[in-house]
Amino acid sequence: MSTIVIDTCAGEDQGREALAAAAIASLDLDVQMVVVGDEDEITSALDGLAHDAERLRVVHAADPLPENVDPRDIRQAAPRSSIAVGLELTARDPDAIFVSAGQPAAIVSLALQTLGRLPGVDRAALAAVYPTLRHRGPNDDPFALLLDVGATIECTSEHLLRFAAMGAAYASKISSVERPRVGLLANGNNPANAPLRVREAHHSLRGRDLPFEYIGLMRGDQVTHGEADVIVTDGFSGDVLVRTLEGVAATADALIRRAEARFKWRLGVQMLGGGIAKLREFTDWENYGGAPLLGLDRPVIVTQANSGSRAFVNAIRLGAKMQRLGVISAVAEAVMTSTAALGEEEPS
Amino acid sequence: MSDWMGSGHLLHLRWDLDKTYLRTDFDSLKDLIKTYRQKAEDKVAIVGARSLMQALLDPHERRKRRVTFISGSPTQMRAVLTRKLRLDGIEPDLFILKPNLSNIISGRVRSIRGQVGYKLGALMRSYVGATDLDELLFGDDAEQDAFIYSLYADILAGRVDAVQLASILGACKLYRAEVDEVMSLHGRLFNTGDAVRRIFIHLEARSPLDRFAPYGARVVPVYNYLQAALVLHQGEVLRARDIVSVLEAMSVAGYTPARLANSVQDLVRRGVVAVADLERLAGELAAVETTRGRTVSTFIQRLRSTVADLHHVRRKSPEWLTEINYLGLYHSARFRRTRHRFLGIPLLD
Structure with a gap:
């Protein structure tokens, strides 16, 4: 128990x-x-x-x-x-x-x-889930994973590689995706334009035989499409991105409320009521529980500062699920496997 | 006020049956039929209840103890329930069951579901003529046991007069015959003695504890029978080896040391049991330990660490109340039930 x-x-x-x-x-x-x-x-x-x-x-x-x-x-x-x-x-x-x-x-x-930190891990990563257009796994899971969202602000390419392995192992267990698709967040799809750490990580991941599928660099606008099951970035960019996504959802909600307040629009909003409710449910962060802190030998889940009981209950459920599915040992194993694979000579 | 019994008194144990002694589901008609058709061998006592009862009815103490079961089960179940109790080694002195068939025949629909008239009447009838008696009452939170038991206790103690009782019975919508009987018993029992020492409410539905605060310290809500045993040990009704019996029964039923320790901690945090009493118990259990297995030593260990964890807790014991607003309590419970029935708001909210 x-x-x-x-x-x-x-x-x-x-x-x-x-x-x-x-x-x-x-x-x-x-x-x-x-x-x-x-x-x-x-x-x-x-x-x-x-x-x-x-x-x-x-x-x-x-x-x-x-x-x-x-x-x-x-x-x-x-x-x-x-x-x-x-x-x-x-x-x-x-x-x-x-x-x-x-x-x-x-x-x-x-x-x-x-x-304790997992073997081979020197930085932890906070992993947030966010809803995407594409569903994944046998459970039709709409959530993708974004890490790091604030635990490690300054990252090297080595850290990004560990994050990729940890995030993929987590997604594989929690969403039951056999071979998660992993992308690196960048300012475009061309590696030449990316910062050095991203470029180095990209070159290390490309063409390797890893327990996940590396799908390359991804722009910010591709994040919510759901092409990747896991998006890897440094803590600074991840935090900015996840808060932007939350801000957009909150603004959209505020706009709907404003529309509801206007007499002429009220009927239209009411007719869309079912859809809007679903959208709210879909983007409501309280449904996701919290963000697991990966890289440690125990599950740690960080919830938002204004979390209500529903968010906490979902975080508790997530924690219990992580324990039940042996997520921590899967993450440890993935880090070891990936470290070994990435340590091999770069493919020509 | 001395809140525990004096030595030499006869101790009368009053137990409800379903959800207090027996694990019973009657939340749906299907459950009700299943319960009715169940054989004695298939009926299961709530974990620890049997051990606690056996400890309370220890053969050395038996002549000083009386046990009465007052159950809402129909009289037609007497044979099977008596057999179940016999299988558990319990011979009640009195076993009162609800005359549901006669309630149906006489068209007393409210009496079939209602408990106040039936239980209060049964408690009072079986007290008539008693002297030098201390009572321990055991009920649960599924029905109105805390309300009925407290009302009964306050009638005996002379704190609920005839006018107050009449208005309470009126609010409870009892039938005329039931009101007449209870009022006549009130005339005979009013102020005959403050006999009820404790009312244990088994929190089968896990109701919030503040539901029972208005009844004062006499009502002790318990999550399990280890908690009841610890309170009874504090009151010197049970000995350390009786605690061991309850402990072992619960351990066999799958209670982990952590769950048992949490139960102890809960009592201390609520101020029901003092840290000093736990320290005394740990010492007494250590003496018993030589003949018992690991369960006890683990429990002592947990008990001591619980005591150490709570060294900062200086909780005041709950107060004994001399005035209980029965009408207010009845109406708030009714409001909760109505809200649940019509608005679907959970009863526990």
């Missing part, structure tokens, strides 16, 4: 939504919940929530995260923060998964300090 360690000091309503999700999961899922946060507040909030106390343990950790501190120094500045304690608990239990809506930089930094 998986152990889900959940940080209840972050998320919508000051972490109450995370706690609500933990309560739901304790009732509905075959998991052991470990709720980390202010014990006093958690206990009084739990009184009003239907939950299964047999499957829920509370661990007190309420040091606030200091502001304006280098993420690398957080552990020292707040050793009993919910993230630090949660990750320590995760490190001690081989079946544990950590879920948090805390600051991604703090989570990444503390996770790298507390958890």
Whole structure:
């Protein structure tokens, strides 16, 4: 049985939504919940929530995260923060998964300090899913994977190659895609125009016998088409891209709401109501759970700062699924295989 | 107020059957028929219930203990239910079942589903003439056990007078005959003694705990019977070796050490059991351990780490309430049921 360690000091309503999700999961899922946060507040909030106390343990950790501190120094500045304690608990239990809506930089930094890295991995990658036009795998999964979206801001070509291997292994397990299609995000399809790290990674991946299919460089506008199951980039570009995609979806939603407010347009919007609802469902990030942090020896899932209980429950489900499918060992194996394959002489 | 029984008193255990002692599904008509047709051998007790009951009815203590089952199951099931209890080694002193057939024949439709008139009447009838009695009541959150048991306890304690009771029974829409019987029993039992020590509510439906807060400390919601056993150990009704029996039964049924430890932690966080009592229990269990297996040693280990984890917790015990707003509680429960029936809002929200 998986152990889900959940940080209840972050998320919508000051972490109450995370706690609500933990309560739901304790009732509905075959998991052991470990709720980390202010014990006093958690206990009084739990009184009003239907939950299964047999499957829920509370661990007190309420040091606030200091502001304006280098993420690398957080552990020292707040050793009993919910993230630090949660990750320590995760490190001690081989079946544990950590879920948090805390600051991604703090989570990444503390996770790298507390958890073990997979062999051959020196940088972690935060992998976000996003909906695409093309569906994939036997489950008709509409989601593709984009990594890194903020864990490693400065990347070398070596890092991009590891990210490709990790992302492909993750997609292969989670979406059941036998041989995922992997693309490198670039400013065009011509390698000559790409930055050096992307160019080098492209040359290393091209024509190799890898457990995934490398489909080349991809422009930003090709991301949502779904040609690639996994898109690899550095943390800086990935973060910008994923936030742009979210911003576009939010703007489209705002425009629809504005149209609903206008009397003349209301009828038209109402007639499209079913389609709009589906579109909203499709682009609603709360449905995706969260972004797994790949490269570590335990699953860590980072959810958005304003996550509601639905997002947390989906993150918990994702974590349990990762544990059940052995995603971490698959990622480790893929990194080893790819490292060996890429270490061979470059094909002529 | 001394909240636990004095020595030498007769201890009367009152148990509900379905969802309190027996694992029963009667949420649909199909389940109901299945339950009705089930043989005694196929009926399953809730994990730990049998061990707890056997510990409470220890042969050395048996002459000082009485056990009554009051069940909403129809009288036609008496033979099979009696056999099931006998298979579990339990011989109740009194076994009250609901006369559903006569309710149908006499057209008392509300009495078929309703519990207040039936259970309150049965509790009161079986108390008539009792003296020097302490009572422990066991029910569940699927019906209105906390409400009925507390009302009964407050009638005995003289905290619900005839006027209040009449208005409560009126709100519950009881039939005239039921009201007359309960009111007449009230006349005989009102203020005869504060006999009910604890009301254990098995959280079968996992209802939120704050549903039971308005009843005060007398009502103890429990997620499992280890929790009930720990509370009873704190009250010196059970010994450490009784806890071991419950523990072993739960362990055999698949309860992991983590689940058991979580149950203990929950009680401490709620202030139902004090950390000091757990420390005492760990010491007592260690003495029992020599004759028992790994289950106990693992539990002691978990118990000690739970105590260490919660060293900062200084939770006040829940308060005993002298005034309970029964009408308000009845109406809010009814509102929840109506909301569930017509708007589909889950009962647990």
